[in-house]
Amino acid sequence: MDILSRMEELILLSVWKLQDEAYGLEIRKHLYELTGQDLSVGAVYVPLKRLKKRGYLESWDSEPTDERGGRSKRFFKLTQKGVGALQQVKTVQEHAWSGLPDIGFGWTPSKS
Amino acid sequence: MDILSRMEELILLSVWKLQDEAYGLEIRKHLYELTGQDLSVGAVYVPLKRLKKRGYLESWDSEPTDERGGRSKRFFKLTQKGVGALQQVKTVQEHAWSGLPDIGFGWTPSKS
DNA sequence: TTATTTATTTTAATTTTTAAAATAAATGCG
DNA sequence: CGCATTTATTTTAAAAATTAAAATAAATAA
Numbered sequence: 445m446d447i448l449s450r451m452e453e454l455i456l457l458s459v460w461k462l463q464d465e466a467y468g469l470e471i472r473k474h475l476y477e478l479t480g481q482d483l484s485v486g487a488v489y490v491p492l493k494r495l496k497k498r499g500y501l502e503s504w505d506s507e508p509t510d511e512r513g514g515r516s517k518r519f520f521k522l523t524q525k526g527v528g529a530l531q532q533v534k535t536v537q538e539h540a541w542s543g544l545p546d547i548g549f550g551w552t553p554s555k556s
Numbered sequence: 557m558d559i560l561s562r563m564e565e566l567i568l569l570s571v572w573k574l575q576d577e578a579y580g581l582e583i584r585k586h587l588y589e590l591t592g593q594d595l596s597v598g599a600v601y602v603p604l605k606r607l608k609k610r611g612y613l614e615s616w617d618s619e620p621t622d623e624r625g626g627r628s629k630r631f632f633k634l635t636q637k638g639v640g641a642l643q644q645v646k647t648v649q650e651h652a653w654s655g656l657p658d659i660g661f662g663w664t665p666s667k668s
Numbered sequence: 669t670t671a672t673t674t675a676t677t678t679t680a681a682t683t684t685t686t687a688a689a690a691t692a693a694a695t696g697c698g
Numbered sequence: 699c700g701c702a703t704t705t706a707t708t709t710t711a712a713a714a715a716t717t718a719a720a721a722t723a724a725a726t727a728a
Contacts, residue, residue, distance in 0.1 A: 446593055449715075450562050450645075451580045457652045460659060469675060481558055484718050489676065491715080503604050508725060511672030513725040527661045533562075534665055537649065540569045540590050547572060553646055561684075581706060595688050601685080601707065620694060625705030627693040 448533045451491050454478060456530055457502060460518045463517075467517040468492065492520065500526035560645045563603055566590060568612060568642055571632045579629040580604065599611075604632065612638035 448456070458474045459466040472488045475481075495501045506517045522530075546552055560568070570586040571578040584600045587593075607613045618629045634642075658664055 445609060447591060450559060451716075452567075453562075454648075454652055457656070459654050461656060463659075467675085479559060480646055484716090485676080486678085486719080487717055488715085490678095492598060493677095494715085510726080511670075512726045513724080514674055514726080515673095517675070522659065522661075524661055527659070530665075531642060534653070536566075536591055540566055540645070544569070544572050544682080545575060547575075547634065547639070549634075549636055551639060551643060553642075563685075579706085596685090597707080598688080598709085599686055600685075601709095602686085605708095606684085622695080623705080624695045625693080625703075627704095627706055629706070 447536060448529050451487070452495060452500075453530065453533055455488070455491055455495060456522060456526055459501060459526075460530075464519075466520045467497070471520075496520070498525075499523055500529055506553055559648060560641050563599070564607060564612075565642065565645055567600065567603055567607060568634060568638055571613060571638075572642075573632055576631075578632045583632075607638070608632070611635055612641055 454475055455471060455489075456494065458471045458478070462470060462474055468489055470491070472483055472485065474524045475483055475488065494499070498505055500523060502523055503518050503520045506519060507550050508514055541553055570579060570583045570590070574582060574586055580597070580601055583604070584597065587595055588599065594652065604613070608615055612635060613632045614635055615630050615632045616633060617649055620626055620628050632637055653665055
């Protein structure tokens with residue numbers, strides 16, 4: 445599929461949401477809040493690198509801070525291409541979730 | 557992630573949408589309408605089998621019809637567990653797409 | 669100088685995705 | 699009948715993504 449995977453979508457949205465605080469471990473925390481699931485560190489850093497390579501994200505390294513363990517962080521920011529990919533997935537999403545008939549399990553999704 | 561993958565979500569939604577016509581090749585056609593992408597046959601049948609094994613779908617085989625090539629079809633139907641998994645992914649989705657600040661690329665998603 | 673903390677990278681196993689080929693079972697037609 | 703065509707599912711093998719775990723790095727604390 446040439447559509448963002450779930451993980452890619454959630455990571456891009458995390459970067460968007462976190463603004464100036466979008467770096468690896470912080471993104472991981474945000475994903476935990478979103479999903480309730482504790483992802484491994486690699487499960488965040490590996491796709492971050494891929495998303496950058498593909499041009500959905502750009503990054504730069506900060507200076508270290510004077511907090512304990514405050515080494516340099518790699519911050520991320522969405523590119524225009526990244527926003528475009530999110531826009532596309534949102535469109536597919538809305539399309540896929542619309543017009544669903546009642547199947548009587550006590551739930552029909554609220555109209556997007 | 558213990559959340560449906562994109563493909564799994566779209567397949568479950570296709571089964572929901574197609575009702576009495578939810579079988580392999582027809583699901584593949586529906587996915588093409590949703591995404592504009594021509595998936596290989598295996599890209600549909602393989603996850604269908606997995607979704608059934610995990611209890612998100614149930615299936616039964618039809619009698620052949622008297623159309624040309626009209627051999628027996630394997631029809632699918634969502635289980636309660638399948639609907640629950642969709643409900644979960646929808647919740648995460650809505651959460652992830654809400655409260656995004658303006659980042660000035662000329663687009664901010666419409667609320668949910 | 670050793671421990672602790674925050675952070676990123678690497679690695680290797682598993683799982684998912686995909687494309688392509690194989691198989692199956694039906695009708696159409698010379 | 700027998701061979702072609704159509705609709706349909708299964709199998710397989712390669713590629714890509716996901717994950718967990720361990721390694722590495724660089725800072726402060728004690």
